[in-house]
Amino acid sequence: xxxxxxxxxxxxxxxxxxxxxxxxxxxxxxxxxxxxxxxxxxxxxxxxxxxxxxxxxxxxxxxxxxxxxxxxxxxxxxxxxxxxxxxxxxxxxxxxxxxxxxxxxxxxxxxxxxxxxxxxxxxxxxxxxxxxxxxxxxxxxxxxxxxxxxxxxxxxxxxxxxxxxxxxxxxxxxxxxxxxxxxxxxxxxxxxxxxxxxxxxxxxxxxxxxxxxxxxxxxxxxxxxxxxxxxxxxxxxxxxxxxxxxxxxxxxxxxxxxxxxxxxxxxxxxxxxxxxxxxxxxxxxxxxxxxxxxxxxxxxxxxxxxxxxxxxxx
Amino acid sequence: xxxxxxxxxxxxxxxxxxxxxxxxxxxxxxxxxxxxxxxxxxxxxxxxxxxxxxxxxxxxxxxxxxxxxxxxxxxxxxxxxxxxxxxxxxxxxxxxxxxxxxxxxxxxxxxxxxxxxxxxxxxxxxxxxxxxxxxxxxxxxxxxxxxxxxxxxxxxxxxxxxxxxxxxxxxxxxxxxxxxxxxxxxxxxxxxxxxxxxxxxxxxxxxxxxxxxxxxxxxxxxxxxxxxxxxxxxxxxxxxxxxxxxxxxxxxxxxxxxxxxxxxxxxxxxxxxxxxxxxxxxxxxxxxxxxxxxxxxxxxxxxxxxxxxxxxxxxxxxxxxxxxxxxxxxxxxxxxxxxxxxxxxxxxxxxxxxxxxxxxxxxxxxxxxxxxxxxxxxxxxxxxxxxxxxxxxxxxxxxxxxxxxxxxxxxxxxxxxxxxxxxxxxxxxxxxxxxxxxxxxxxxxxxxxxxx
Numbered sequence: 006x007x008x009x010x011x012x013x014x015x016x017x018x019x020x021x022x023x024x025x026x027x028x029x030x031x032x033x034x035x036x037x038x039x040x041x042x043x044x045x046x047x048x049x050x051x052x053x054x055x056x057x058x059x060x061x062x063x064x065x066x067x068x069x070x071x072x073x074x075x076x077x078x079x080x081x082x083x084x085x086x087x088x089x090x091x092x093x094x095x096x097x098x099x100x101x102x103x104x105x106x107x108x109x110x111x112x113x114x115x116x117x118x119x120x121x122x123x124x125x126x127x128x129x130x131x132x133x134x135x136x137x138x139x140x141x142x143x144x145x146x147x148x149x150x151x152x153x154x155x156x157x158x159x160x161x162x163x164x165x166x167x168x169x170x171x172x173x174x175x176x177x178x179x180x181x182x183x184x185x186x187x188x189x190x191x192x193x194x195x196x197x198x199x200x201x202x203x204x205x206x207x208x209x210x211x212x213x214x215x216x217x218x219x220x221x222x223x224x225x226x227x228x229x230x231x232x233x234x235x236x237x238x239x240x241x242x243x244x245x246x247x248x249x250x251x252x253x254x255x256x257x258x259x260x261x262x263x264x265x266x267x268x269x270x271x272x273x274x275x276x277x278x279x280x281x282x283x284x285x286x287x288x289x290x291x292x293x294x295x296x297x298x299x300x301x302x303x304x305x306x307x308x309x310x311x312x313x314x315x316x317x318x319x
Numbered sequence: 320x321x322x323x324x325x326x327x328x329x330x331x332x333x334x335x336x337x338x339x340x341x342x343x344x345x346x347x348x349x350x351x352x353x354x355x356x357x358x359x360x361x362x363x364x365x366x367x368x369x370x371x372x373x374x375x376x377x378x379x380x381x382x383x384x385x386x387x388x389x390x391x392x393x394x395x396x397x398x399x400x401x402x403x404x405x406x407x408x409x410x411x412x413x414x415x416x417x418x419x420x421x422x423x424x425x426x427x428x429x430x431x432x433x434x435x436x437x438x439x440x441x442x443x444x445x446x447x448x449x450x451x452x453x454x455x456x457x458x459x460x461x462x463x464x465x466x467x468x469x470x471x472x473x474x475x476x477x478x479x480x481x482x483x484x485x486x487x488x489x490x491x492x493x494x495x496x497x498x499x500x501x502x503x504x505x506x507x508x509x510x511x512x513x514x515x516x517x518x519x520x521x522x523x524x525x526x527x528x529x530x531x532x533x534x535x536x537x538x539x540x541x542x543x544x545x546x547x548x549x550x551x552x553x554x555x556x557x558x559x560x561x562x563x564x565x566x567x568x569x570x571x572x573x574x575x576x577x578x579x580x581x582x583x584x585x586x587x588x589x590x591x592x593x594x595x596x597x598x599x600x601x602x603x604x605x606x607x608x609x610x611x612x613x614x615x616x617x618x619x620x621x622x623x624x625x626x627x628x629x630x631x632x633x634x635x636x637x638x639x640x641x642x643x644x645x646x647x648x649x650x651x652x653x654x655x656x657x658x659x660x661x662x663x664x665x666x667x668x669x670x671x672x673x674x675x676x677x678x679x680x681x682x683x684x685x686x687x688x689x690x691x692x693x694x695x696x697x698x699x700x701x702x703x704x705x706x707x708x709x710x711x712x713x714x715x716x717x718x719x720x721x722x723x724x725x726x727x728x729x730x731x732x733x734x735x736x737x738x739x740x741x742x743x744x745x746x747x748x749x750x751x752x753x754x755x756x757x758x759x760x761x762x763x764x765x766x767x768x769x770x771x
Binding site for chain 1: 360363365366368369373417420421422423424426427428429430431432433434435436437438439440441442444445446448449459462463537538540541543544545547548551552584585586588589590592593595596599603609611614
């Protein structure tokens with residue numbers, strides 16, 4: 006493979022996978038710490054009708070209407086889950102099951118009906134992502150990274166991902182303390198006059214936006230792996246708040262690169278005719294990464310025993 | 320779009336042999352899923368069912384690859400389903416293992432296994448695709464379901480699954496009920512809790528695998544959870560709930576399959592799910608016990624009773640203040656002022672009270688008179704309030720000005736037995752006071768129209 010080929014075919018998908026996994030890893034850490042992991046699951050399913058509606062209204066794959074529609078759908082989903090839990094007095098899991106499977110089914114029908122399939126917004130994209138189609142034909146080599154004309158031809162999906170990544174970093178930096186309070190002790194927060202709800206609402210909005218942006222890269226179901234995988238890996242390795250984010254971002258980058266690399270290189274090694282699905286491979290890497298982290302976790306039972314034995318000897 | 324004639328024909332099993340097979344198969348699957356979903360839901364396993372369904376994909380794809388390599392027919396549905404069941408079982412074990420690390424809660428573990436399992440399935444599917452020998456051979460149809468291709472043997476198998484689920488639930492109804500409502504009690508009475516749980520999980524896995532063809536793995540959970548939740552909205556009895564969930568599931572499968580037979584472009588799973596959702600929304604709105612309309616009605620009725628009681632007591636106190644008898648005329652505005660009501664609320668309440676025959680006009684504009692019925696009701700209302708005030712101050716040690724507020728808050732929702740008890744207490748503590756039809760207000764209770 007020449008350098009130009011790498012720039013044209015692999016750089017953009019790799020960057021997209023990287024941005025997706027790091028952004029989702031950071032947001033997923035907050036989800037995990039606020040004990041809302043399944044909410045990410047629910048939102049990633051529920052954004053589908055919003056995306057379809059955004060497409061329906063504009064007839065194009067323009068990003069903004071779809072992000073707006075997805076955020077609206079996510080808000081609707083969260084409100085519906087709360088409403089159903091209250092009215093039917095159901096446990097959260099059951100209410101979520103009703104809402105996200107219902108909205109997902111609605112989204113599927115809307116996609117089929119709206120004829121979105123004609124413009125690449127087909128069911129395969131929903132399920133598997135379109136990482137492999139994010140090519141940058143204008144690129145020729147390192148020089149293209151400084152060439153305004155070539156940069157302007159970068160796929161808009163990548164720009165959207167980069168924007169969401171920047172917003173996520175900004176929100177984390179600005180609301181570091183508030184997010185920490187909302188995650189660890191909302192009760193204490195209320196006592197000192199801090200309402201955790203706006204912060205949580207903002208988090209849900211960000212996740213909805215990240216789901217839409219990542220949707221192009223990895224599809225709506227595998228986005229769950231990007232949300233929960235890095236965060237769960239980080240939880241296995243540290244107890245410190247700041248460290249959890251650092252490790253989650255690192256794990257996100259790791260599974261993105263490992264997944265993309267494996268999908269690109271394994272087929273050649275196995276003698277297969279074409280590449281494997283990169284989004285699926287990233288999800289597999291998230292699972293493997295978790296298993297690996299569990300094996301070396303300083304919090305695993307055998308490590309505890311060894312430390313206690315050492316303490317009693319010394 | 321949907322052709323109405325075709326839809327009705329399919330609904331009545333008259334749209335040809337294939338459509339009939341699909342409709343009956345989907346209905347049988349809906350019945351089994353609804354029934355099993357009831358117990359899955361009550362055991363708090365709704366999301367595990369979702370994980371199991373997503374985790375069937377790698378098994379199905381692996382079975383396909385294995386069969387190709389071994390030279391067997393990779394399109395053999397039973398083989399693919401066996402693979403799916405095996406990997407779904409592994410998925411549920413993986414969730415348990417991930418939770419056992421003690422570092423992530425079960426919801427995170429489920430999300431992780433669900434997506435990693437699905438991801439592995441997607442990768443294996445791309446492996447199948449990359450092999451020169453064959454395309455994906457319809458593997459993708461397992462994700463969103465493709466009921467249209469259902470063969471007669473499959474529909475029959477779904478029917479057998481439904482019959483088996485019904486037989487098992489009938490046989491194990493009492494142990495399952497005990498398990499669902501009180502696991503510790505079930506264990507204490509010597510029920511084989513683990514074995515029962517295992518049987519339930521096995522049934523759930525069977526349903527998850529059986530749903531691959533009918534609705535697809537993403538929406539299997541919908542047919543397990545939505546009919547069960549719908550039934551839960553309608554009834555509090557487990558037997559009725561199980562029967563209703565089966566019925567709702569079967570109806571969703573039947574109608575959904577008929578709809579998608581009439582409009583072949585629509586994914587069956589999505590249509591079936593949306594029919595189940597429609598039933599759910601109907602139950603949410605109309606259910607007599609837990610429905611939104613019933614709750615609104617109850618709320619409106621209670622609000623009216625409270626407003627009526629307040630108005631009558633206000634009127635009574637106004638008459639007392641003016642030193643008039645119960646048949647005197649009082650200014651409606653004075654009552655409204657005592658309660659801090661605006662003119663709109665006053666108009667609404669007086670209108671309703673006049674319609675109910677509690678008030679009449681007193682000739683002078685703005686003045687009203689209690690009817691005989693209104694007087695009797697007002698006497699009861701005021702007596703209840705004051706007896707409660709007396710009880711709170713004398714027996715409860717509540718200070719007088721607080722007693723008035725306390726009585727206000729509780730008197731509308733007191734059950735008759737408590738009222739009788741308080742009356743009995745008063746008759747014993749102060750017989751003279753108890754004999755008064757309407758005792759005077761407690762000294763300093765602010766209760767005499769002089770509300771701050």
